Amino acid sequence: MKIAVVDGQGGGIGKSVVEKLKLKFGNKVYVTALGTNALATSAMLKAGADEGATGENAIMYNVKKVKCICGPIGLVSANALLGELSPRMAMAISESEAVKLLIPFNKCNTVVLGVEGKSLGAYIDELIDLVAEMIKSDDLEG
Incomplete structure (x- = not known):
C-alpha cells in the first residue's frame, strides 16, 4: 500500500x-515522505521512508498517487504549520481521493471538538491501527 506522510517544521x-x-508493516507499505521543508523530509527519510520529496509542487503531485495520507490535522x-502549508497544498491534500488519517491538535487557533486528551503517541498508535485495517481490507479484496 502506498502511503504519504506529510509534515513540516522539524518533521x-x-x-x-x-x-x-x-516497524509494524515493513515492506507491506511504501512510504513517501513529503515535507514542507527539507528538514522535515530529511527526518522522515532517516526514520525509514522509502522516498521523499520537498515543497509545494512535490506535495501537490504526490498526494494524487497514494492510497492514504497521514499527518497532523492542519494538512x-x-x-497551517505556522504558514508552511500553502493554500494550494491544503487544497491538493483535501481533494485527493486518498484516505486521510489526520492527527488532531488544538493549536494554531484551531480547536478540534470531541477530541480526547490523548498523547501524541496514542494518536499515532491509533493511526497505525487504522492503516492495519486498510491493509487487511485490501488483502481480503484481492
Missing part, C-alpha cells in the same frame, strides 16, 4: 509516524 510527527509504519487547512 517530528512525520518521523514518528514513519518509524511506526515501517487540510491553508497556512
